[in-house]
Amino acid sequence: MESLSVALGSRSYPIHIGAGLIDQRALYAPHVRGSAAIITNEVVAPLYLTRVRSALEGSGARVAQVVVGDGEQAKGWGTLDRVIDALLAARLGRDGLIVALGGGVVGDLAGFAAAVYQRGVAFLQVPTTLLAQVDSSVGGKTAINHARGKNLIGAFHQPCAVITDVATLDTLPDRELRAGLAEVIKHGAALDAPLFDWLERNIEKLLARDRGALMYAVRRSCELKAAVVSQDEREAGMRALLNFGHTFGHAIETATGFGPWLHGEAVAAGMVMAAGLSARAGILAARDAQRIEALVTRAGLPTRAPKLAPERWRELIALDKKSAGGRVRFVLLEGVGRAKVEAGVDERLVDEAIAAAAQ
C-alpha cells in the first residue's frame, strides 16, 4: 500500500492505494464515529457492498445502505432526494459518515449528499472505477447534473480519506477502463509531459490491466491532482487546467442527454477538440495535437464529437462554469504537459475546431 496526502491544512486527507484495501478495517476505523451509510449503485453492490459493509461494521459502525441506478442519469434531483430520504430514515446524525462506493457518478452524488445533508457530514471515497481512482475521488468536487448542463449544482466538499483498491479494477468493463484512461491522458497532456511519454510507451499494458502499470497510472495521477488541489482548492486559478477537454466534453454529454457517452469518452473527444483548437490558435504545434489524437485513438477512445448545429454548440459551451464576465475561458495547450487558460479565443476558430471534430 502507498499513501499520499492532499495537503489542505486541517482538512488534509490521505489517499491509500493498493490491492485488497477495501477489506482493511484499519483504513475505515479512524473515520467512524457512530453510524455510516454506504451509497453505491446496482452494478457495484453485488460485487463489493458486503465487503465494505463488513469492514465498516468491524470498525464499530452501525451501517445503512442506499443503492442507486447505474450511469450518469442517476446524478439528478430525483436520486438525490431519494438518497437524502434514506439517510433520514436511517437516522444518520451529523456525526455520521457517508461512504461512496463506486465510480464517478456515485462519488459525485454521494459527496454532494454529504455536503448538504444536515449542512454537511463526513464522507469517505471508495472508488471502484479507473476514472474515479485517477480523478474524481480526489479533490472534493461534488455535483449533480441539471437538464441544462453537467455538474451545474454542487459543492466543494473534501472527503476525509480515499481508499483506492486497484484490485476492484479486475471487474471493470473494458469500456469503463478506457474511459478512465482518458483522465490519465488528460493529466499527462495538461500537466506532465513525462507521464504523457510514459503513456505512449505503456498504453497497451494498461489496456491489458497490468497491475503494476495501473498502480503507476493511479499513483501518478493522484500525485498530480493532489498537488493542484492543495494549491487551488476552489479553482480560482491553476485547478482549471484539470478541465482540459471538459468544456467540449461536457457539451457532448449534455447534448446527448447524459448516458450514451461515458464521461471519459466525452473528455477524450473534448481533448482532441481542445488540442485542435490550440493548434488553430497557433499556440500548439500541429505535431503535438497529433500526438494527443494518436494516444486517444490507441486507448480505444473516440476522437470525434457528435454532429450538432453550430448554435447548439455555442449555447452548450456558454454554460461552462469557467466562463467569467460572459466570456468562455478555454483550457488550451502550449505544448504536451503545458496547459493554460485562455479567455480571448476567436469564436471563428472555435467554430472551425468544432466543424473539424464533428462526425
Add this chain to the structure above:
Amino acid sequence: MESLSVALGSRSYPIHIGAGLIDQRALYAPHVRGSAAIITNEVVAPLYLTRVRSALEGSGARVAQVVVGDGEQAKGWGTLDRVIDALLAARLGRDGLIVALGGGVVGDLAGFAAAVYQRGVAFLQVPTTLLAQVDSSVGGKTAINHARGKNLIGAFHQPCAVITDVATLDTLPDRELRAGLAEVIKHGAALDAPLFDWLERNIEKLLARDRGALMYAVRRSCELKAAVVSQDEREAGMRALLNFGHTFGHAIETATGFGPWLHGEAVAAGMVMAAGLSARAGILAARDAQRIEALVTRAGLPTRAPKLAPERWRELIALDKKSAGGRVRFVLLEGVGRAKVEAGVDERLVDEAIAAAAQ
C-alpha cells in the same frame, strides 16, 4: 448607519444597519463583478424589488430576478429547482452575485442556491423582516426543508455582506414583527441577561415599532450572533446555544406542515417548553422560567404547543440536527442569559415538559 463585522478571517463580512440603506449603491458596489440575480418573494417584490434593482444596476450589474411564493412552503426542492433553472437561463456565471431580498425563507433558500449553484457563488443578504434582520441573515446557515423535518438539507455559506434597512420594517405585518421578536428574546434568554432585562422594559416600544428601540434590538442581536459565529462558524460548540427553543420549535413546524406556524411563533412556544424542561431538570429556577413565559406572552407570541401524540413528539425530536451518537441534545437554561447544551436529559422529564406545554 452602523456597521458591525462578522470576523471569519478572509471570509469576514460587514453588517450594515440603518434606515434607507437598500437604495445606497455604495453598499452594493464592492460586491458586484458582473451579473447579479435578486431572489425575492411575491409579497416583498412589489415593495422593494425595483429599488434594490436600481441600486444594483447603478453599481454596474446586469440584473436578473426570481420571484418565489411566500412562506415556509417555498423552502423545498421544487422552488430550489425553479430558482436554479432561472439562474441558468439568466446565464449567471461563477462570478455572479445572488441577492436575497426578503425574510428568513428567502434568505435560507437564496443562500442555499448560492451555495450549490455552480459549486458556489457570492451572495448578499438584504433582510426585510425583523426575524431575518436579528437572526437568519447573519451566520451563513442556509437550508431547505424536507418533508421529514426542517432545514435538513443545507450548507454553511457565508454572505459577502448584510444590508439591513430597518425602514423596511415599516411594511412588516404585526404578526411577522412579533415572530421576529421571538429571536430577540432568544438572544437575551440564551446569551445576554442585560438584553433580556432591556426587553422586559421595552417590549411595548418594540411592538409599537419605535425606530430607536428596533435599531437597538437589531444591533445588539447582530453583535451577539456575530460574536458566536466568529468563534464557532460550523456549530461544533457554542453556536448550538443559539438553537435555544429550536428543538421543540422545529418539531412544531414539521408536525404542522410548514405554514400555519411562523418560525418565530414555533420558537416562542419552543422556548417556553425548553425553559420548562430546564426547570423540571432542576437547573433553572422556576421564577426564571416564568420570566421567559411572561415576556413571550407580552410579545403576543404563543406559549403553548399543538397537541400531538407523545410518540410523534419523540420521533420529531429525534430528527434534531444536534443529536449525536443517537442521543438528542437539548439547549437548556441555567439562568436567564446562560444556556448550555445537555445530552443526558431524562426522557420522562421531556415527556412531562411536552405534556405541560401542549394545548
